Amino acid sequence: xxxxxxxxxxxxxxxxxxxxxxxxxxxxxxxxxxxxxxxxxxxxxxxxxxxxxxxxxxxxxxxxxxxxxxxxxxxxxxxxxxxxxxxxxxxxxxxxxxxxxxxxxxxxxxxxxxxxxxxxxxxxxxxxxxxxxxxxxxxxxxxxxxxxxxxxxxxxxxxxxxxxxxxxxxxxxxxxxxxxxxxxxxxxxxxxxxxxxxxxxxxxxxxxxxxxxxxxxxxxxxxxxxxxxxxxxxxxxxxxxxxxxxxxxxxxxxxx
Ligand SMILES: [Fe+2]
Ligand SMILES: [Fe+2]
Numbered sequence: 431x432x433x434x435x436x437x438x439x440x441x442x443x444x445x446x447x448x449x450x451x452x453x454x455x456x457x458x459x460x461x462x463x464x465x466x467x468x469x470x471x472x473x474x475x476x477x478x479x480x481x482x483x484x485x486x487x488x489x490x491x492x493x494x495x496x497x498x499x500x501x502x503x504x505x506x507x508x509x510x511x512x513x514x515x516x517x518x519x520x521x522x523x524x525x526x527x528x529x530x531x532x533x534x535x536x537x538x539x540x541x542x543x544x545x546x547x548x549x550x551x552x553x554x555x556x557x558x559x560x561x562x563x564x565x566x567x568x569x570x571x572x573x574x575x576x577x578x579x580x581x582x583x584x585x586x587x588x589x590x591x592x593x594x595x596x597x598x599x600x601x602x603x604x605x606x607x608x609x610x611x612x613x614x615x616x617x618x619x620x621x622x623x624x625x626x627x628x629x630x631x632x633x634x635x636x637x638x639x640x641x642x643x644x645x646x647x648x649x650x651x652x653x654x655x656x657x658x659x660x661x662x663x664x665x666x667x668x669x670x671x672x673x674x675x676x677x678x679x680x681x682x683x684x685x686x
Contacts, residue, residue, distance in 0.1 A: 432536035438615025441639035443474030464535035470500025470580035481523035498541040538573035550592035552581035628685030
């Protein structure tokens with residue numbers, strides 16, 4: 431059964447909690463997933479030393495890993511650089527590509543950078559959509575198609591923070607491309623739901639930062655797929671146990 435660990439919003443920098451990243455590395459070693467997806471906000475302010483700490487974390491992962499940037503991975507205090515080369519630091523320290531694919535062990539994962547230097551929320555350009563379409567068409571037969579992007583496509587609360595633009599349209603389009611799972615972060619709150627087209631949308635909380643929101647603690651997702659179902663395990667940090675433990679398991683029928 432293909433397995434995947436989804437982390438988000440590690441936020442290396444002043445709000446990062448090193449103890450939590452150590453616990454996550456221990457979990458990853460024990461669970462040994464087929465793939466790891468990290469959906470952006472590796473840093474707090476895109477400072478070189480924050481990227482170096484994120485790089486050191488990535489270097490400790492033995493499993494195939496797909497990373498995408500988040501809005502915080504663009505320099506905030508260097509406006510000219512932010513406008514002209516917003517992801518130069520991300521590319522230099524973490525990953526040369528901001529859009530990429532990972533085909534491994536029954537997964538076909540496409541990561542897309544949806545961040546824009548001055549606009550709130552996120553979207554994909556026309557060129558990115560064309561590229562995504564091409565990638566989905568060349569997915570290995572039988573692989574579970576996954577798309578990862580930083581901003582949230584679903585929001586369960588009343589006041590929706592700036593998220594992915596036109597999410598319903600994007601989700602309907604992804605369903606037509608055979609996508610079964612969409613991964614994102616950004617809000618620092620975990621949430622899992624299935625759209626009426628059948629896509630499971632899993633939003634991971636902040637795995638390792640003190641910037642938790644709405645009374646939700648630190649968490650990440652473990653996702654397991656078999657022929658019939660997609661199961662998402664929300665693993666929350668329990669301070670008393672000093673460990674991430676499974677707080678919820680949410681299971682969906684595959685409709686593809
Ligand atoms: Fe974040
Ligand atoms: Fe973010």
